[in-house]
Structure formats: C-alpha cells, structure tokens
Amino acid sequence: MAYTDRDIATMDTIINRYPRKRSAIMPLLHFVQAHDGFVTGEGIELVAKKLELETAEVSAVATFYTQYKRKPVGEYHVGVCTNTLCAIMGGDEILAGLKEHLGLENDGVTADGKVSLEHLECNAACDYAPVVMANWEFYDNQNVQSAKDLVDSMRAGNPIPPTRGPNSLPTWKENSAVLAGINDGRAGEGVQAGDPSLLGLKIAKKGSKA
Amino acid sequence: MSTLTPVLSAHWDESDSFTIAGYKRHGGYEAAAKALKMEPDAVIQLVKDSGLRGRGGAGFPTGMKWGFIPQGDNKDHYLVVNADESEPGTCKDMPLLLANPHVLIEGMIIASYAIRAKYAFIYLRGEVVHVARRLQQAIEDAYKAGHLGKNIFGSGVDLELVLHIGAGAYICGEETALLDSLEGFRGQPRLRPPFPAIAGLYARPTVVNNVESIASVPAIIANGAEWFSAMGTEKSKGMTLYSLSGHVVNPGQFEAPLGITLRQLLELSGGIRPGHQLKFWTPGGSSTPIFTADHLDTPLDYEGVSAAGSMLGTKALQIFDETTCVLRAVLRWSEFYKHESCGKCTPCREGTTWLVQILRDLENGKGTAADLDKLLDLCDNIMGRSFCALGDGATSPITSSIKFFRDEYIAHVTHGGCPFDSHASTLFATERAGA
Numbered sequence: 123m124a125y126t127d128r129d130i131a132t133m134d135t136i137i138n139r140y141p142r143k144r145s146a147i148m149p150l151l152h153f154v155q156a157h158d159g160f161v162t163g164e165g166i167e168l169v170a171k172k173l174e175l176e177t178a179e180v181s182a183v184a185t186f187y188t189q190y191k192r193k194p195v196g197e198y199h200v201g202v203c204t205n206t207l208c209a210i211m212g213g214d215e216i217l218a219g220l221k222e223h224l225g226l227e228n229d230g231v232t233a234d235g236k237v238s239l240e241h242l243e244c245n246a247a248c249d250y251a252p253v254v255m256a257n258w259e260f261y262d263n264q265n266v267q268s269a270k271d272l273v274d275s276m277r278a279g280n281p282i283p284p285t286r287g288p289n290s291l292p293t294w295k296e297n298s299a300v301l302a303g304i305n306d307g308r309a310g311e312g313v314q315a316g317d318p319s320l321l322g323l324k325i326a327k328k329g330s331k332a
Numbered sequence: 333m334s335t336l337t338p339v340l341s342a343h344w345d346e347s348d349s350f351t352i353a354g355y356k357r358h359g360g361y362e363a364a365a366k367a368l369k370m371e372p373d374a375v376i377q378l379v380k381d382s383g384l385r386g387r388g389g390a391g392f393p394t395g396m397k398w399g400f401i402p403q404g405d406n407k408d409h410y411l412v413v414n415a416d417e418s419e420p421g422t423c424k425d426m427p428l429l430l431a432n433p434h435v436l437i438e439g440m441i442i443a444s445y446a447i448r449a450k451y452a453f454i455y456l457r458g459e460v461v462h463v464a465r466r467l468q469q470a471i472e473d474a475y476k477a478g479h480l481g482k483n484i485f486g487s488g489v490d491l492e493l494v495l496h497i498g499a500g501a502y503i504c505g506e507e508t509a510l511l512d513s514l515e516g517f518r519g520q521p522r523l524r525p526p527f528p529a530i531a532g533l534y535a536r537p538t539v540v541n542n543v544e545s546i547a548s549v550p551a552i553i554a555n556g557a558e559w560f561s562a563m564g565t566e567k568s569k570g571m572t573l574y575s576l577s578g579h580v581v582n583p584g585q586f587e588a589p590l591g592i593t594l595r596q597l598l599e600l601s602g603g604i605r606p607g608h609q610l611k612f613w614t615p616g617g618s619s620t621p622i623f624t625a626d627h628l629d630t631p632l633d634y635e636g637v638s639a640a641g642s643m644l645g646t647k648a649l650q651i652f653d654e655t656t657c658v659l660r661a662v663l664r665w666s667e668f669y670k671h672e673s674c675g676k677c678t679p680c681r682e683g684t685t686w687l688v689q690i691l692r693d694l695e696n697g698k699g700t701a702a703d704l705d706k707l708l709d710l711c712d713n714i715m716g717r718s719f720c721a722l723g724d725g726a727t728s729p730i731t732s733s734i735k736f737f738r739d740e741y742i743a744h745v746t747h748g749g750c751p752f753d754s755h756a757s758t759l760f761a762t763e764r765a766g767a
Contacts, residue, residue: 141451142516147516148496148497149496173516183518187458187498187499187501187519188499189498205668206420206618206650207650210578210652210660210661210664210754210758211757212758214754215760242459243418243668243672244418244419245460246417246422246457246459246460248575249423249577250583251577252759257461258458258459258460259461260460265760286462287462288462297461300464301497301499302497303468303495305465305469308465309466309468309469313347314344314346314347315430316427317584318582318584318585319344319430320341320585321582321601322336322341322588323341323344324345325600325601326336326337
C-alpha cells in the first residue's frame with residue numbers, strides 16, 4: 123500500500139522529535155510495521171530517503187532487532203515466554219499446546235492470517251508467570267487451556283482482552299503505531315496494577331494497622 | 333510491625349495512580365518545583381548525601397555519576413533513562429511505569445536540571461505497549477502542565493523529553509549499546525573509556541540511569557537526604573523494589589529497605605508453595621550467580637550479596653523448588669545469552685554458542701563428566717574478555733550451578749538424560765493459594 127502525504131507528515135513529526143534525525147530510525151521502522159504489517163522493502167527505501175541513509179544502513183538496523191519482522195505476522199501476534207522462569211512455571215507446556223492446537227511451528231502464521239506464534243524471552247512480568255503476550259499486551263498467569271481459549275477468540279474475531287492493558291486487544295498494526303510514538307488515546311484504559319504488583323503494599327498497610 | 337516501606341509503590345492501589353491528577357494528589361511535581369529553586373550543584377550534593385546507588389544492577393552512586401558531567405563546557409548534555417528492563421527475572425520497572433509514569437518524569441526533570449541537560453530520553457523496551465501508552469500520555473500531560481518544554485515551572489529552564497521505544501534486544505540494556513541504538517545504529521556496546529559522562533549520546537556528556545534510580549529522586553528531594561539514608565544499611569541506603577517470582581505462594585513486588593533477607597520476604601509473603609522446599613534462587617536476575625537455602629539470611633544489599641559470592645543486580649528473586657532441574661534452568665538462560673549476544677566480541681559470540689551445545693548434550697543424556705570441566709574452562713575464557721558484561725553474565729548461572737549442584741549434572745550423565753518430571757514444576761501442578 124502506498125504511503126500518503128499524511129503518512130509522510132507523521133514520519134516528519136517523528137523525525138522532528140530528535141536532535142539528530144538518524145535517531146528516528148527505530149520509531150520509523152515501527153511506523154512501517156504499522157503501515158505495512160512488517161518491514162517491507164518499500165518501507166526501508168522510504169525510511170532511507172527520509173533519513174538520507176543508504177537502504178543497506180536501514181536494513182542493517184532492521185535485521186538487528188527481533189521485533190522488526192521481515193515477513194507478515196498474524197493480525198494477532200502471540201508470544202509465549204519460554205525463558206527459564208516462565209518455561210518452568212508452565213510456558214513450555216503452553217507453547218507446545220498452542221503449536222499443536224494451531225498446527226504451527228515457531229514463527230508460523232495461521233492460514234486465515236489471524237494468529238502467529240513465537241516463543242519469547244523474558245517480558246518483565248515474572249511475578250505473573252507463566253506469561254503470554256499478544257501484540258505486546260500482557261496476558262498474565264496463563265495455562266494451556268486459557269492460552270488455547272485466547273487464540274480461539276482471536277480466530278473468532280473477538281479476542282479476550284489483556285490482563286493489564288487496554289479494554290480490548292488492538293491489532294498488530296495498531297500497536298505498532300503506538301510503538302512508533304503515536305498516542306492512540308487508550309492510556310486510561312485497564313488497571314493501574316495487577317494483584318502481585320500490589321502485594322507488598324497490601325502487606326505493609328495491614329502491618330501498620332495491626 | 334511491617335518491615336516493608338512503600339515509597340515508590342505507596343499509591344499504586346489507587347485506580348488513577350498513573351494520571352497526573354492522581355500523582356499530584358500526593359504532592360507530585362512539588363519536588364521538581366523545589367529542586368528548580370536550588371542551585372544545580374546543591375541538587376547533586378543532596379543526591380550524593382542520600383547515598384542513592386544505581387538500581388539497575390551495578391550499584392554505582394547516582395549523585396557521583398551526575399557529578400562526573402563536566403560543567404561550563406559549552407556542550408549539550410543529555411539524560412537517558414534506561415527502561416529497557418530485560419534481564420531475566422527482572423520485573424520492577426514495568427509495573428512502576430504502568431502504575432506511576434509521572435514519578436519518573438519528575439525525577440528526570442530534577443536530574444536534567446542538576447546535570448544541565450536540555451534534552452532527556454526514556455529508552456523503553458518495545459515489548460510493553462501499554463507501558464508505552466501510559467508514558468506517552470504522561471509526557472503529553474506534563475508538557476500541558478508546563479512541567480516540560482520551555483521555561484518549566486517558570487524557572488527559565490527548558491527541557492525536552494522524548495520517549496524512545498526499542499525493538500527487542502536485551503543488549504540495549506547495556507548503557508553504551510543503548511546509546512548506539514538511540515543514535516540509530518545496531519545496539520552494540522562501545523569500548524570504554526571514554527565513559528558516557530564524557531562522550532555519551534552524540535559523543536556529548538551523558539548520564540544513563542535506571543528507571544528506579546531516577547524515580548527515587550523526587551522522594552529524596554521532598555523528604556531530604558537524611559530521611560533516605562536512615563533506611564537501609566551502612567553502604568546501601570534507602571528503600572528498593574524486590575521482585576519475588578517462581579515457586580512461592582504469593583509472587584509480587586515488595587518495597588523494603590536494602591538489607592532485608594529472602595527469609596524475611598518469604599515470611600511476609602507466605603513462603604515457598606506448600607509441600608515443597610527452596611532449592612535455588614537468583615538474588616538479582618539470571619546474570620547473578622545462584623544461591624541456595626544456605627543463603628536465606630544473606631542481607632540483600634550491595635555488600636551482603638557480593639560477600640556471599642553473587643551480586644544484588646536488579647533484586648529479581650527468582651525462586652525454584654526441588655521439582656526444578658537446575659540444568660534445564662541453566663540451559664534456558666544460556667540459550668537466552670546466546671540469542672542476545674550482539675556478536676561484536678568473539679569470546680561472547682562463540683563462547684555462548686559452545687556453552688549451549690554442551691549443556692544441550694548433557695540435558696539429552698549425550699554428555700560426559702568431562703563436559704563439566706569443559707564448561708568451566710569455556711566460562712573462564714569468556715569471563716572478562718568482552719566489551720560488555722553480557723558474556724560475563726552468561727557464565728554466572730553455569731559456574732554457580734556446577735559449584736552447588738555438580739551431582740545433579742553428573743546424574744544427567746549416569747541417568748542418560750534429565751531425571752526430572754518437568755510437569756511437577758508448573759504452576760498448574762499445584763493450586764496456588766490467593767494473596
């Protein structure tokens with residue numbers, strides 16, 4: 123899909139945030155994913171042109187970071203944490219269960235284009251293990267069945283909302299725009315903290331009353 | 333009496349804690365207004381006097397870091413906050429930013445003023461969209477309130493603050509790799525010296541601080557250095573966030589004075605899951621050598637953990653019970669380091685690959701007892717031989733686990749594979765009691 127004048131204006135806004143324009147390469151690559159769904163050749167050429175770089179310089183950056191995808195992912199990209207703690211708490215079983223349920227290998231996409239699957243490294247939510255992410259939103263304390271229910275809800279077009287995130291799950295492209303620094307106006311949605319985040323505070327308050 | 337001291341987390345239980353209104357209800361942005369009436373050097377001195385040390389792992393004194401920025405050099409200075417929280421087990425900064433992004437912004441205003449920076453950045457990991465939303469909105473609200481932008485707080489001082497979002501690379505949590513990434517390059521560590529204080533972002537004097545370090549500053553300005561240094565131990569001052577995860581009844585965040593022990597934290601939180609015993613744990617993420625039940629009373633401060641042979645790190649207490657195969661845990665961490673090695677330095681790039689191959693063989697029953705010596709020899713050749721500490725971190729779980737659990741490694745050789753039932757370790761294997 124072609125980039126409109128409005129897209130170019132958005133890219134200029136992103137570039138203007140930085141004292142030196144090359145620093146805008148990462149948000150611009152997120153923006154390309156918001157527009158095209160992954161880092162397309164067209165997107166790389168456009169970023170190179172905007173930043174006065176060679177396309178090879180942009181590709182070198184795009185290929186270094188795992189969140190930049192070189193082929194399309196699903197409308198809902200599901201990641202299962204299989205770093206040590208989550209893996210041991212059940213992440214390995216969740217990933218195996220989803221692979222079987224969806225008939226996918228790691229980095230695979232369902233034929234309907236709805237769901238893709240990836241194993242992830244630590245997502246900084248270990249007190250909510252095992253953790254599943256969808257389009258980089260938190261799904262805390264998952265098990266094999268809840269993860270299967272989640273991907274089924276995605277394929278039915280009505281995804282279960284995140285545990286600590288907006289009231290409904292945005293698409294991959296929509297969330298890529300947020301990562302490009304575009305405010306989608308949804309910061310006020312969802313909880314301020316989950317129960318484990320509040321545990322110490324709760325115990326401290328109980329203690330001071332006792 | 334409770335040994336917990338919620339300061340950063342004091343108002344996380346209020347549903348609007350992340351909004352500017354929620355933050356101002358409890359004195360938010362008053363510390364910044366106060367600091368901007370002080371001399372910048374006096375702000376640095378106050379933070380030095382408080383004894384605040386970096387909460388990102390290294391424990392370097394924050395005020396001293398600020399003091400290294402050359403003044404009167406007619407160069408741009410930068411403040412960069414490291415919010416690339418990715419060390420396995422570490423989960424304190426993301427809940428902090430989800431619940432209260434404004435405390436970081438206020439701390440950044442104070443720090444930027446102290447080091448005379450007119451531009452500040454937050455480098456946030458890319459895998460947390462809702463945290464990005466909350467930070468972006470908080471920054472916009474702070475601009476609207478006149479706390480960022482031109483002439484902030486009517487002081488004549490200007491400050492631009494940009495949220496920069498990463499794209500999934502653990503190495504960017506290393507401060508010089510972070511700076512390369514922020515400049516628009518592949519995130520690979522730089523050789524030091526020069527240190528960022530002299531040649532950081534765009535080769536200009538730069539302070540790089542962890543989220544929790546900067547978020548601790550408003551309370552220090554508001555309550556004074558003595559208030560802060562009254563908490564903690566002799567050389568490890570103040571309160572901090574401890575993150576408890578794994579085979580415990582109640583995982584979560586606990587804000588306590590530095591020096592609390594795991595035994596105390598377990599007593600407060602409900603202990604190890606019923607019917608099981610503590611086997612091993614990390615004091616501060618996967619790069620810190622593992623501990624066992626023998627270390628339950630080790631004071632969790634910079635000196636205490638170090639004296640016991642590990643590092644305080646990020647205070648990420650990952651707890652594993654006797655159902656856990658230590659080799660499986662270590663293999664998974666090793667696979668992580670192999671994947672995240674940026675490839676710049678040969679000992680780390682090649683070494684982590686070899687470590688994984690040998691550990692996989694052992695896990696699959698294809699290893700020999702001699703492999704243990706080979707692992708230790710490899711670790712010896714990785715440790716201290718690269719630009720950054722990623723390779724060093726990769727050796728920590730291996731050397732420490734062989735030290736404490738050599739027999740378990742050997743059992744994989746004699747048993748012809750892993751003798752553990754991995755399902756027994758899962759959360760689903762036993763029901764967890766509620767908080």
